[in-house]
Amino acid sequence: MKADKLAGARVATQAPEYVRRIAPYVPGKPIDELAREYGLAADAIIKLASNENPRGPSRKVGEAIAAAAADVTRYPDGNGFELKHALAARYGLGREQIVLGNGSNDVLELATQAFLRPGDHTVYSRHAFAVYPLATQARGAIGIEVPAHDYGHDLEAMGKSITASTRVVFIANPNNPTGTWLPVSSVKAFLDHVPREVVVVLDEAYDEYLDAEQQSPSAGWIAEHPNLIVSxxxxxxxxxxxxxxxxxxxxxxxxxxLNRVRQPFNVNSVAQAAALAALADTDYVAESAALNRAGLRALGTALDAMGVTYVPSHANFILIHVGDASAVYEGLLRQGVIVRPVASYGLPQHLRVTVGLPHEIERFVAALASALHR
Ligand SMILES: Cc1ncc(COP(=O)(O)O)c(C=O)c1O
Incomplete structure (x- = not known):
């Protein structure tokens, strides 16, 4: 049969209009792609684009992965017994209160799958994590984007945007891509005022990078606020x-x-074993946070010296103001440095830079100075 090039496009029209309108998520540029496009050696490229931990995994995690590899012919434990057990003990909860996800992105999706009908509203901040509008739209729901305050969430305005149609509110704390942070007391006050039938998804992907006294005690709020999902x-x-x-x-x-709508085996066996080892390796997490704090300080000092402004960050990345961000992004790529453009977040004059290892920070700073002609 002759291939009909239009046939696939016709099939695609059968998808709901709200799915066809989804703007695809644009991830950070992979190292190999930059190497191919610019003829650079892959090992000469540094990637500071996806807020990853720059250190490589802990030794204990490496060992757990090697041990788990022997069992990959078997399906994973779909209930994640051991990992949930360890998490429940860490956070003072019952095992039945934990839902595992294929990344926390999965948990955000599951919350929308479980609670949103087409036409329902979600509320989130401008410049907040991209997955909130994506997951909302995939359900045919309507995202209400609330103007930001100093790049961060304006919780008062978000509270006022809640209507009878609102099912889910997303709060990222700290937020990506701005690195802004809301004090524990203001998040708690927000929860105290939200209607109890509205689900609040509190996304704490970067919590471990905060100073100890800033870290979120939100797991302890669940008993009082059964509408709270902490991710x-x-x-x-x-x-x-x-x-x-x-x-x-x-x-x-x-x-x-959430467990009813998730895939039965959404977290693979190697990931479960690695996470269990990672959770126990508290030194690795503390060292990562300390390295990140030092990196943020070094970046702040270098950017100040260059006269480049930035949003003070509470996470493992920093949002910097560069003016013509696409030109500066290109200028950095040419020097083998990948950062993240954030125009899709409504920030066309900024770039988001992940905190790397000390030598990566030095490379980035030198490349930025050259790209900005300073
Ligand atoms: C605020 C925030 N939430 C959630 C995620 C999802 O991360 P993952 O799916 O890797 O857990 C990210 C990733 O960058 C993020 O920045």
Whole structure:
């Protein structure tokens, strides 16, 4: 049969209009792609584009992965017994209150799958994490984007945007790509005022990078606020972005719902074993956070010296103001440095730069100075 090039396009028209309108998520440029496009050696390229942990996994995680590799012919434990057990103990919750995800991105998706009907509203901040509008739109729901305050969430305005149509509110704390952070007391005050039937997804992907006194006690709020879903990840300070494992903490009834809509084996066996080892390796997480703090300080000093302004960051990346961001992005790429353009977040004059290892920070600073002609 002759291939009909239009046939696929006709099939695509059968998808709901709200799915066809989704703007695809644009990930950070892969190292190999830049190497191919610019004829650069892959090992001469540094990637500071996806907020990954720059250190490589902990030795204990490496050992756990090697041990788990022997069992990959078997399906994983679909209930994640051991990992949930360890997480429940860490956060003072019951195992039935934990939902594992293929990255915390999965948990965000599951929350929308469980709670949104077409036409429902979600509320999130301008410049907040891209997955909130994406997951909203994939359900045919309507995202209400609330203007930001100093690049961060304006919780008062977000509260006022809640109507009878609102089912889910997303809060990223700290937020990506701005690195802004809301004090614990203001998040708690927001929760105290939100109607109890509205689900609040509190996305704490970067919490481990905060100073101890700033870290979120939100797991302890779930008993009082059964409408709260706290989302966490092993992708950042735990260093497991490539394995895709995250988790949500919530009321057991809510967890039961999310578990019904998730794939039965959404977190693979190697990822479960690695996450279990990573959770126990508290030194690695503390060292990662300390390295990140030092890196943020070094970046701040260098940017100040160059006269480049930035949004003070509470995460493992920093949002810097460069003016013509696409030109500066290109200028950095040519020098083998990948950062993240954020025009799709409504920030066409900024770039987001992940905190790398000390030598990567030095390379980035020198490349930025050259790209900005300073
Ligand atoms: C705020 C925020 N939430 C969630 C995620 C999802 O990460 P993962 O799916 O790797 O857990 C990210 C990733 O960058 C993020 O920045």
């Amino acid at each position: 966490r990840t092993f992708s950042k300070a735990y260093g497991l972005a490539g394995l895709r494992v995250g988790f949500g903490m919530m009321d057991a009834n809510v967890a039961d719902l």
